[in-house]
Structures are given as structure tokens and as C-alpha cells.
Amino acid sequence: MSEKPLVANKIFLIVIDGGSDRPVNGTTPLASAFKPNLDALAGSGINGIMDTVGVGVRPGSDVAHLALLGYDPYKYYTGRGPLEAAGVDIDLKRGDIAFRVDFATVENGVVKDRRAGRIQDTDDLARAIQEKVKVPGVDIIFRRSTGHRAALVLRGKGLSPDISDTDPHRAGLPIGECRATAKSPGATHTAAIVNSIEKQIMEVLNDQPLNAERKKKGLLPANAILLRGAGDVPELPDFHKKYGMRGAVVASVGLIVGIGKLCGMDYHAVGGLSEKLSGTTAAEKIQRSIDELSTHDFVLLNIKGADEAGHDGDFDRKTKFLTDMDEAFKDIGDLRDVLLIVTCDHSTPVLVGRHTADPVPILMHGIGVRIDKVGGFNELIAYEGGLHRIKGLDVMPISLDLLDKEKKFGA
């Protein structure tokens, strides 16, 4: 008889972003990839399929990660803007309205390129916007993110997130005028502010030497910004208070970092947010996560790369990414006292090119886990596993229970 319960005491949750797929000629990238290490973890763990948000619900990465962390997205999700803003280290306050921003190229009011020729170095542009754009009574926080991306936050009284995007969501359409989407003075007021900011930003960007240089080089200028995903700050209960576990997030994607930070998790950058991912960096991130596990009880690791290949419809690249990534999973099954969870946030099938609701595979590995007969990690066999078909919101309760941290209902 053991005096002390024999259970894991830390959780390592690894999310292979968009790794799940639909079959092409009977197989999928996860099923085709050579990944002996990940398959061995499945073979010595329990497996299942999971609807991260709901059966038939297509999740964005944001709502899927919220659910995996135990935050019901139907209750807490307020839009992507604030999550992105938190991810570029803007310290959000209650009442702030945050937006996702893309630098874009606009000609005669029509969007020519929604990514301004995939511009990379936007430091000067962001600085100029931050310095020069003013609206009386409203604080404006503008910060660049990776590539053509940025975040904008409005801080002031009586602001509302009930406004339309200025992003027309497709090239060839006019840049949108921001309109109130609810009948409230706050929404009308906020829409007017956004329209003023859009106009000022176009003037500021037109004067930027970088854009003159880009034109000379035959590159598209970043002469406008497109706003979308307006939201107020979600009130996410603190992760540590909620679970009694100190959490850290490891990710190279601002969105995931932002979710972690808004939950009160710690974050250390891995190679900078603009880093392009590869098998090598998956290994680096796993190593960083293992380091974080020495000082934290919970680590969320997001591995990006498969998702992009899925969006691009590239089966071979997605398979290669997963194959390359596998080396990083060597030996992590030996981590002492760690409940290891490997899953995906959603499917991004190469046949579809966007997120779908197809359930994702999930494996759990560690002390106390009932080992099932599933011998590999992929969406074509995971359904045969001992977890059956669970939901994203089930992951934390199951994990806390395995760690002997779940409270009893009844007596």
C-alpha cells in the first residue's frame, strides 16, 4: 500500500495546430508520416477522438485552445482581436477594444493585396502610427506582430465592440467603412473613431520612406490597414486560481501566447514571434517546454506548421512537417510525473484548405493512464481508443482527475 497517491503531478499539453485531416486516397498526413516516437507514445497511452468545441462545429484556433484549457468558448470568447493584442504584449485593461490588423495595399480605395506583398519589417510603420495618430479622449495602442500583422487597441470611455470590420476579407473589394452593428451610442461612437483612425493611418503610411522604397523596388506599399475581429477583453478566470497549477505557454504564434497570457500563464518567447517553423524548432520548443515544466505545473505547447500546409492544400508538405517533427518527441514519454497529452486544435484538411469540424486524435500518456490497443497517433485509428469521443472541455477534468486534483462530487 502506498502512503502517497501514485499519480502524475504535472501536465504537458502539446497541440499540433491543424495536424488532423481527412483521408486522401485512404490515408492522411498523420497516418502517412514516419513518426515512430509519437506512435510509441500512442501505443503506451490511451487514445480517442475529440470534438474540440462541439460535434460538427468548425473551430478557430482561438476557441479550440480556450476549450482545451477548460474555458468554455461560448461563455468566454469575445473575438480574436484581444487575444492577438495580448499576444504582442499589450497589457489589456477591462473596457479596451482590440482588433486584429493587417497591413495592406489599397489603390483608389480598393484593396489590392490584403498582406501588402507579405511585408515583413513594419517597425517604422508601426512606430509612426503610434506617434502620429490621435483621437481626443481615446488612447490608441498600435503594435506590430509577425509579418504583415499588427494589433490595435482603443482605450477610453463608452467604447463598444459592436462594429463591423474594415477588412473586406477579399482583395478587389473596397476597404470597408466601419459601421455600428448594434443600436447603441457606444457602437456609433466607436465606429466613427475607427473611421477617423483608418483615414489618419493612410495619411501617415503614405508619407513613410519605407513605402517609397518599396515602390522603387517594385514591391507593394503598406499604405493602409485592415481591421477585423473587434472584441472587448475576455474575463478569463486566472488559470492558477482555477486549477491550483502554475501554467506556462510555449508558442511562436501571438494568438496562442495571448490566450495563455490572458489566462495568467507565463510566457517566454521561443526564437522570436517571426520565426518560421520547422522540425528543428519543434524540438527547440519541446526543450523549452521541458525547461518550463521544472518551474511550472502545466505547460501548453502549440506547434504550428501542419496547419499552414493544410491551408495550402499540400499533403506532402504537411506529411513532411509531421515526419520532421517526430524526432522532438523522442524520450518525452520518460518525463517523470508528467501527464503528457498530444492532440490537435482542429482539422485543416488538405482537400478543403481550411479548418473543419472533423474530430481530432488525442492521446494521453503517463502514470495511471489505461493503455488501450491503439498503436499509433492518427485520426484514422484514434477512434478505436479507450477515450472514445470526448470534447475539448473534457480534457482538463480528465487530466486533473488523473493528477488526483479533481474534487469529489457527492460524498
Place this chain on the structure above:
Amino acid sequence: MSEKPLVANKIFLIVIDGGSDRPVNGTTPLASAFKPNLDALAGSGINGIMDTVGVGVRPGSDVAHLALLGYDPYKYYTGRGPLEAAGVDIDLKRGDIAFRVDFATVENGVVKDRRAGRIQDTDDLARAIQEKVKVPGVDIIFRRSTGHRAALVLRGKGLSPDISDTDPHRAGLPIGECRATAKSPGATHTAAIVNSIEKQIMEVLNDQPLNAERKKKGLLPANAILLRGAGDVPELPDFHKKYGMRGAVVASVGLIVGIGKLCGMDYHAVGGLSEKLSGTTAAEKIQRSIDELSTHDFVLLNIKGADEAGHDGDFDRKTKFLTDMDEAFKDIGDLRDVLLIVTCDHSTPVLVGRHTADPVPILMHGIGVRIDKVGGFNELIAYEGGLHRIKGLDVMPISLDLLDKEKKFGA
């Protein structure tokens, strides 16, 4: 790189009414039937079991079909009457109260036969009732359906569906007096109207030459009607608006046609509503459905026959029906761009003789479906499939996702 998502763009939903069962000596009609075509579809598709309405909930065909089409029966179902009435082409208006009607034989106020000797040709009787029965301030619409069945609709101000059936639901009991089941002036008013109509109809029917003839031939006269399932018109959102898909329903059962029509689906009769079904007519209906698929995005096909055999407790007849039906499933797996779904609306076990809540088997077949290891279509093996255990309301979201028509939650 795929330009266009490679997904199915039409849905063919085939419901084998009451086809599911409980085991008798270890097997079921679906498991015993020789049905190589249907089994091959299961073998090259994904399978599961389904609670059409809820775990342990015994569904009528009506609520089960509503759920399969994505209409929550707990929200939308108002009774069987209006669905039957819509199925015999009565154009229902908001505020109408509709009833299921059976022609019956009554002696000294006691129901002798609830189906009037399974009378078939009720044209004259229905016409006489429509012409002669009058209630001031209320429009009465009476229309025959198949066999001994008919539908009655009351149209007027202040009517209520909160009234009792006049059908005692068993022979040997007195015909019921209609009573208000809620304390409302409308219910009392409507009950009084129904009792007046019942009385008038008995007088009209007593004078009908057809009944005199039947008595001469030793047949039971249709000298009364039994009313049940009173309901007001359900407000079903339009199927096309809801899903962006043009729907058609193919069925020889008024109830299912009525559901389709109330959802705004198109309908073409298959051999007349009174047609008796057999393997041959299943083939005809599948052919009709395939024709409808050329001009519609969604076709609901209901195949009746197994259900009756289940109600009659006839294992061999149910098995034979399913065997005979199978030929019709040949080649439908080759339909281009079609997501094929085969399921049942409920179990009608031969050991029980009525609908039960035992989950039904479901298979999905088409582009993008994850093929599982299940090799046949029956309720004893379907649980091993990749869908696991879903609900009727899950069918449309899963299908729309497979067709790339589901919207994303989050970003």
C-alpha cells in the same frame, strides 16, 4: 495545391423507417438480411450508432425525422396532426389546429374497430364530411389520406390545441369526449367545436351509401372518426434559408412528406400515397431520389416497410423486406459529389412491437469521410465505427462540415 475544396456538394439522406431492432437469438433483421450492397457502403464509409432524439428517448417517426433534419423536436414539435395534414396537401396557416383522423367503426358509442375494417376508398366519405359539416365562425378542412387515415384542420379565431383525443386508443372502449386539457377559454371553445364536429360526422357517415354497401358485404362500416394528435402549426425555419440547400423529400408516407413540406422542401408523389411498399418500390424511390438530386442539394428519402414488420413482430418479414430492398442500393455509392447517409429513424424491435429507444445504426459515405473498420450495416456492429455514438441533431452539422458549408466559430 487545390484551387477548389474537394468535397461533396449534395446530401442524400436515406431513412430506413424502423429498420433497427433488438437481437433475437443473437441476431437482428438487419444483421440477418442478405444485403451486400448496403454492407459494401458501410465497409467503404464511416459508421456509428445514433440516438435520434436522446439516449433512452423513444421517438415517433415525426420527431426523429425533425431531429435528423436539424430541427430540435423539443423546440419545434407541436404534435403529429399538423404534419399529417401538411402531408395530404392541406395548406396550413398560422393558428390552424390540425388532427390525425382515423375512420372507425363504433357500436353503441363503443369503438369496435379503430380502422373501420381497414377501409381503403374513403373518397365519398371525405367529400360528404367536407360538404356537410359546419361550425359557425370556423373553417373546416377535411381530407382523406391513405387507407383509413385522414386529416382535419380547424381554422378560426381563438382556437387551442390543448384538448384531449377522441380516440380511446384501444378497441372496446367508448369513443372519447373531447375535453380541454388547459384552463383557457380557447381550449374549452375548441373542445366544444370538436364534439360538435364528431357528432355531425357520425350523422353524415350513417347516411352514406358506401356504409350501407359495406354492411351488406359483411364489412365494417366507417361510421365515426377518431381524432388525435391535435397541434397548431409548427414554425419550422425554411430549410433552404437555414442551410443554403434546396431540399426535396421522397416518401410514400404522408407524415414524412408533411415534415418536408413544412420545412419548405419540394415533393413529388411516388406512385401515390396509398402505394404499398416493397423492394421494388424502394428501388423506384431511390431512382426518384437520384432524379431529385440533379435539381436539389439535399434529398430526404424515407423507406417504409421494415417498421410495419417490426410492429407486427414478424422477424422473417422484416428480414425479407431488408433483403429485397438491398438491390436498390446497388451503385448509389458511385453518385458523384454526393454525401450518402443511411440510417433509421428509430428501432421497432419485433420482440416489442413498437418503437424503442435502442440506438440506430448510421453510415456516411462520400468524399472526405474517414473510412473505419466496420464492414456491414447493422445495429450489432455499428457501434465499433468511427462516428461512435451521435445524436440525430448532429447529422446536419457533421454533413454540412463535410460539404464545407459549415461556418467557423472563432478565427
